[in-house]
Amino acid sequence: xxxxxxxxxxxxxxxxxxxxxxxxxxxxxxxxxxxxxxxxxxxxxxxxxxxxxxxxxxxxxxxxxxxxxxxxxxxxxxxxxxxxxxxxxxxxxxxxxxxxxxxxxxxxxxxxxxxxxxxxxxxxxxxxxxxxxxxxxxxxxxxxxxxxxxxxxxxxxxxxxxxxxxxxxxxxxxxxxx
Numbered sequence: 001x002x003x004x005x006x007x008x009x010x011x012x013x014x015x016x017x018x019x020x021x022x023x024x025x026x027x028x029x030x031x032x033x034x035x036x037x038x039x040x041x042x043x044x045x046x047x048x049x050x051x052x053x054x055x056x057x058x059x060x061x062x063x064x065x066x067x068x069x070x071x072x073x074x075x076x077x078x079x080x081x082x083x084x085x086x087x088x089x090x091x092x093x094x095x096x097x098x099x100x101x102x103x104x105x106x107x108x109x110x111x112x113x114x115x116x117x118x119x120x121x122x123x124x125x126x127x128x129x130x131x132x133x134x135x136x137x138x139x140x141x142x143x144x145x146x147x148x149x150x151x152x153x154x155x156x157x158x159x160x161x162x163x164x165x166x167x168x169x170x171x172x173x174x175x176x177x178x
Contacts, residue, residue: 022055022176023175024175026152027047027048027050029045029170030047030086031045031167032046032072032158033167034164040075042073042075043073044073046072050171052065060096060097061094061096062093063092065090066089068156081121084117084118084160085116088134090113090154090156091111095108102141102142103139104139105137108135108138109133110133112132114132114134114156114157115129133157137152147174149172149174150172150175151171154169156168
């Protein structure tokens with residue numbers, strides 16, 4: 001029994017020793033796709049960003065929290081102009097797989113509190129905040145032991161006034177480990 005406790009304690013210490021924290025930022029193209037009103041034109045692409053912090057408990061598994069600015073969808077009709085902005089606070093599990101010494105693949109899966117906010121030139125406004133699935137795929141290239149160049153696409157969905165649609169960000173960024 002003592003040997004098992006000692007082995008468990010050594011495994012816990014070894015696991016803690018391999019743990020690493022990191023922070024990152026990503027900028028790229030976004031899309032918030034909610035059904036466009038008949039007779040209007042909609043531009044559902046924009047630019048956005050993602051800020052995140054993570055903790056790698058093992059080389060292959062970690063957790064992240066993040067904030068993603070999903071950009072906005074612009075609606076233009078003869079008299080009305082409106083914008084729907086999206087943002088998400090996420091908590092995800094992260095799986096990493098090494099392709100080479102410097103290149104890794106990343107998969108994210110978790111939940112996000114996603115907010116959609118409508119504003120218009122005719123005084124109509126609305127906002128909804130819902131809990132949604134949040135997922136993503138990406139690549140990390142290690143420039144040094146602590147700095148990585150990242151590329152990722154993250155996906156979720158938004159809801160506003162009973163209408164729902166998809167939202168994503170695809171971009172590049174930097175990640176710093178400590």
